[in-house]
Amino acid sequence: GDSVTQMEGPVTLSEEAFLTINCTYTATGYPSLFWYVQYPGEGLQLLLKATKADDKGSNKGFEATYRKETTSFHLEKGSVQVSDSAVYFCALSNQDDKIIFGKGTRLHILP
Amino acid sequence: KAGVTQTPRYLIKTRGQQVTLSCSPISGHRSVSWYQQTPGQGLQFLFEYFSETQRNKGNFPGRFSGRQFSNSRSEMNVSTLELGDSALYLCASSLVGAGEETQYFGPGTRLLVL
Numbered sequence: 001g002d003s004v005t006q007m008e009g010p011v012t013l014s015e016e017a018f019l020t021i022n023c024t025y026t027a028t029g030y031p032s033l034f035w036y037v038q039y040p041g042e043g044l045q046l047l048l049k050a051t052k053a054d055d056k057g058s059n060k061g062f063e064a065t066y067r068k069e070t071t072s073f074h075l076e077k078g079s080v081q082v083s084d085s086a087v088y089f090c091a092l093s094n095q096d097d098k099i100i101f102g103k104g105t106r107l108h109i110l111p
Numbered sequence: 112k113a114g115v116t117q118t119p120r121y122l123i124k125t126r127g128q129q130v131t132l133s134c135s136p137i138s139g140h141r142s143v144s145w146y147q148q149t150p151g152q153g154l155q156f157l158f159e160y161f162s163e164t165q166r167n168k169g170n171f172p173g174r175f176s177g178r179q180f181s182n183s184r185s186e187m188n189v190s191t192l193e194l195g196d197s198a199l200y201l202c203a204s205s206l207v208g209a210g211e212e213t214q215y216f217g218p219g220t221r222l223l224v225l
Contacts, residue, residue, distance in 0.1 A: 044154075046215075098167050101153060102153070
């Protein structure tokens with residue numbers, strides 16, 4: 001079945017460091033890909049998405065490119081802030097419209 | 112526009128009891144999905160409702176059930192609670208639930224089973 005694998009956390013970085021959170025997927029067909037973020041005590045919020053190969057989703061300085069050849073959707077940010085501390089979830093949605101989430105990566109940014 | 116609301120926000124129950132959680136989607140959204148979030152299993156899809164019909168179902172036992180009303184509000188019920196049902200239950204809504212659509216999540220209901 002469809003699945004999403006993302007890097008284990010926690011990831012701890014200093015402010016202004018470069019961030020990469022890896023995400024790979026297994027799916028039939030051409031899924032849509034998402035990154036969601038969950039701040040402490042809150043529900044999930046969509047961070048960015050891409051619906052077809054080579055699309056780049058971007059928001060709040062975060063970017064991810066849909067790479068069909070490597071079945072990846074890695075999340076990147078050039079300079080992280082303390083306020084980016086949260087749990088990040090990679091997800092896919094396929095023809096059956098269910099969303100499959102990765103296990104989440106907790107990110108800690110130190111001032 | 113008001114976001115997705117879930118009630119109650121926190122709940123404590125004992126084993127064997129049943130519980131009903133409520134979700135009000137964003138106005139105009141007709142698809143409501145439910146997820147269970149636990150530290151060990153992450154986010155797992157429970158089911159999705161669209162126009163009062165269950166359209167998708169995850170791999171959960173029959174103790175987990177739900178329904179959707181004509182105003183798109185949804186309820187989720189868990190009967191004969193077990194300790195392992197302790198989790199954050201998240202509800203998400205979208206316009207029609209198509210794969211490429213953004214889902215909007217509520218803050219969740221945190222259930223503790225003692």
